Amino acid sequence: MTRPLLAVDARDPGAVLDALRVALEGGPAVAPRTDDRVPVDLPGVVPQAVSLGVETSGSGGRPGRVALSPVAALAGAAAADGALAGPGQWVLALPAHYVAGLNVLVRSLAAGTEPALLAPGHFDVGAFVAAAGRLDHPVRSSPLVPAPLAGAPDVAEAAPAVADVMRRFDALLVGGQATPAPLVERARRLGVTVVRTYGSSETSGGCVYDGVPVGRTRVEVVDGQVELAGPSLAEGYLDDPERTAAAFVVRDGLRWYRTGDAGAVSSDGVLTVSGRLDDVIVSGGEKVSLGVVERVVREQPGLADAVVVRAAHARWGEVPVVVTDAAPPAPTSADGLAALRSAVAAVVGRAAAPDRIVRVDTVPLLASGKPDRVALTRLVADLAAS
Template identity: 45%
Template sequence: MTRLIATSADDAAQLQQDLARALDGGPALGLGMLALGMSDDEAETVDEGTAVVIGTSGSSGIPKRVVLSAEALRAGAEATASRIGSGNWLLALPAGYVAGLQVLARSILSGTTPVVLETGFSARSFAEATLPMLRGRGEQLFTSLVPAQVATLLDAAIEDTTVHAALQAYSAILVGGQALPEPVRERAAELGVHLVRTYGSTETSGGCVYDGVPLETVAVKTVDGELRIAGPMLADGYLGDPVLTDTTFVRDEHGIRWYRTGDLGIIEDGVVRVHGRADNVIVSGGVNISLDRVERIVRGIPGLTSAVVVGVEDERWGEASVIVAERGEVLRRSEPEQLEHAREVVAEELGKPARPARMIIVDEIATLSSGKPDREAIRRLAAELR
């Protein structure tokens, strides 16, 4: 057994040192544990080989403590390097979440120190942090972002050549946390920005499928429409919750251990296509509607690329979907016209029962500290604003 010490992700440099020790057999780190009931001076014990336990409630609000071994984190970092190469990283995400933590892990394995975005994320701070990385160095540059950050940078790059140059400096910008809207991907390609769509979770030590193709040591299959992942980067399970561990991580008839993602999808010609969460479904008028699929279509509409689609109770249909969009996005139509256009596009793709019932415009979409939409808070807002 080894000690688990609650730690803060606020000091990235210190966290990288602590993580390096944890990867080398030192005390395991408990990230996000304070929010899940572990005090500053409390030390639990975990299995030998554990490097990090990440406390996360995700967008669903259900708390979990994901146990990641040193082997798993190393496997994830090494598989990424094998796919995109090694170099210098910019840390622009919270280090207490797995995407940010993997930036530190990849830097440790490559013997580099990441540049940290100290002043909060903005197009200007991103450019100012990036450009000095180009001076006098021949290494490739990498970073990890969420789609909302990418959209902010692309908007700024249209007018600001410095931001444009910073974006183009990266050999690869990993984008995960949520689906990347197609219009954002297209704009990036037009500007010569190399985005890599990643798919994965804390339970897989971060993204392990890049642009739909599993990394070298990763296997993906579907069982009853659910995507399952196997590989050396899988978490050991959930601290203190053996039932959830046994339900989520299962072995097949060959003894291979698989992570049940809870996502629906298909695999075509070796390419993984994610359709959405199996549990993010409403029943509207007796028809099952995947909110993730509706949201993906809505985000393909100009002016709605950052919109979130949630389900609410509906007196007529039982449940209905609602589009929540930011006021700052440029709408080419009036709000009623935009809603009607979205309804038409969704109906064409998924059928009339899937059409969103309402649209709510807000000043700012609620997000978690990871940058992902806070879907529970958004759903509550949509339910209140009837």
């Protein structure tokens, strides 16, 4: 049994919402897209169990489409409701073709509420606050990525009315990339409830909140890799059985998703993710996780949005390099680099100290808002060769 798969222009979030409503009720499945060209690799039909083809970010250089069933999508919504303040109203401030944005639409449909939809494009704090002011449900939530959240405390501190609106959210869910701890603490000092989420398209979005699995999600670390199980897991990847078989495994009678992330679970069940398994470099004979280095770098003044990538080095093999588009006084000078190296070395070790800081006019982003690490790694290599 199959059903049609329809491409829907995600630049019109309302159209995605309407198509998704039909898909969850058993109609044609939905594949949100961002341009007028239907992808050539998009199948015309999908298995009956699939209602949504979610585009992955491609942050690792290999985008694809994850096949979600209505059971998985709605299980993710139910888990979120149970972990937060219950079903409510949402602001859509993220792209409607990636799972975090689609979750807003799914959760709104499940709750029977009307989401506030922001126009796609550059995030504007004022527009976000205006949309939040239009919410009329007592339970209010919205997902964000760290970059938009970074500007919110500045606006809130300058305008008490804005701070009041931000505080009325039961939760601002922040995920998708490392979120600097000082940013979270600053928002919380203003009375803004920030929840750090962890998950992916393969898990119907965030399924671990502040390190704790939500709903019926289970977390294990196998050979250093984080694995997730539960009813929100995807069916696999559209038309990619080899990738599906590599990412989803059955163990102890449960189906698990192998995330590719390195992590650990504490004795009280709290998950800590230290970075991608494939972002580990060997520098001077020592293993260094670029994700861990980036977390420390982003906690330094002026580098909240910095990105850490790998670069070849004649002596050490590979080294971490910091890329930032922050304007001065970001620590891009020799003294600033020395201070940054000391700060990183104190936490992670000398081998993890960044080799240099590269300043760019603009950090290239994927459509999801995540840094394009593949492009940045290539840029750093090209600069070294020139």
